[in-house]
Amino acid sequence: MKLFLGFVKKEFYHILRDRRSLFILFGMPIIQILLFGFAITNEINNVNIAIFDHSKDITTHEIINKISASSYFSINQLIVNEKDIESVFKKGKIKAVLIFEKDFNKKLITNKNPTVQIITDATDPNTANTISNYVNAIIQTYVKEINKDTPIVYQINAQSHMVYNPELKSVFMFVPGVMTVILMLVSAMMTSISITREKELGTMEILLVSPLKPIQVIAGKVIPYVFLSVINAIVIIVLSIFIFKMPVQGSLILLGFESVLFIITALALGILISTVSATQQTAMMISLMGLMLPVIILSGFIFPIDSMPLPLQIISNIIPAKWFIIILKAIMLKGVGIIYIWKETLILLSMTLFFIVLSTKKYKIRLE
Incomplete structure (x- = not known):
């Protein structure tokens, strides 16, 4: 029994000395509960909307103030020309536009039921539906307030x-x-075990004494996976179009270019994971645990980023998948060109270069 207790004690010491084991045991559950608790919500908060007020009278002013005072919406822009509505949506920052018709107050007091038109960006249908319901609720609350002390029943149509x-x-x-989740996880996982496999098989020594430069080794590891991942992306796009009837309103060439860029970003991230991991098991674990949750939760795939707490919104900016999802929706659903998504493209390109430079640096350290 004493021998057994000694063995158990030894295992405790072994686990407590292993920082990675401690992180998996205590760190990951804490991170997961915080992410799920704050990020997973059906509510909306601080959603950017624009106002197009034809009337500019006291009633529309009161309704706009009521909407602005709620925690659900942030009035980001006042539109003065109807032609600007489409370009506002294509830029991707505005999620809804509220249009107040002319002579709004006059029609209200003469019982002609003025109309508020709620135009929402339905590339995310759940958020669009929620926005519409919230605006409707605020307008109906306002109607109840103005009808409280008057025998006349005023109505506003939304x-x-x-x-x-x-x-x-x-x-x-x-x-x-x-599509983003599959390309990110598959591409990153495929490359994350590439260099660690060389270490475990004992072939790393051959690379260490070879005349190849670090950047050449990394490029050699990435290029085959780029080809295979591009085939993967083509299959996904074809299935999306012909099986799920997903429209592609924009340029297929631009869609292909952006897909290849994201694939290279994911592969470069996988190589970075590979260079800092000692074993294939560690690399695989980092790829799964370190990428899956952030990609699914913090990319805007399922839950709107605008409704998350500010720290999570800031963290989401370093998730490559967030920018690729924005690009995909812009090209496939909105039909925009590079002029509207140049910023997201530049961010992905910068991330790719950063991952490649850092991977090369880490690889050089291992050469010394």
Whole structure:
């Protein structure tokens, strides 16, 4: 019994000295509960909306103030020309536009039931539906308040219109997200075990004494996987179009270019994981645990980033999948060109270069 207790004690010491084991045991559950607790929500908060007020009278001013005072919406822009509505949506920052018709107050007091048109970006149908419901609720609350002390029953009509996905098909949201998750996880995992496999098989020594430069070794590891991942992406896009009837409103050439860029970003991230991991098991674990949760939760795939706490919104900016999902929805559903997604493209390109440079640096350290 004493020998057994000694063995158990030894195992405790072994676990407590292993920082990676402690992180898996205590760190990952804490991170997961925080992510799930704060990020997973059906509510919306601080959603950016724009106002197009034809009337500019006291009633529309009161309604706009009521909407602005809620925690659900942030009035980001005042539109003065109807032609600007489409370009506002294509930029991707505004999720809804509220249009107040002319002579709003006059029609209200003469019982002609003025109309508020709610135009929402339905590339994310769940968020679009929620926005419409919240605006409707605020307007109805305002109507109850003005009817409280008057025998006349005033009415305001709220009309909802969904753009880019009028039928609110959920597949339009899930296809870009699933495509991103698959390409990120598969590409990163494939390359994350590439260099660690060389170490475990004992062939790393051959690479260490070879005349190849670190950047050449990394490029040699990445290029075959780029080809295979591109085939994977083509299969996903073809299935999305012909099986799920996913539209591609924009350029297929631009879609292909952006997909290849994201694949290279994911592969470069996988190589970085590979260079800092001692074993294939460690590399695989980092790829799964370190990428899966952030990609699914913090990329905007399922849950709107605007509704998350500010720290999580900031963290989401370092998730490559977030920018690729924005690009996919913009090209496939909105039909935009590079002029509207140049910033997201530049961010992905910068991340790719950063991962490659850091991987090369880490590889050099191992050469010394």
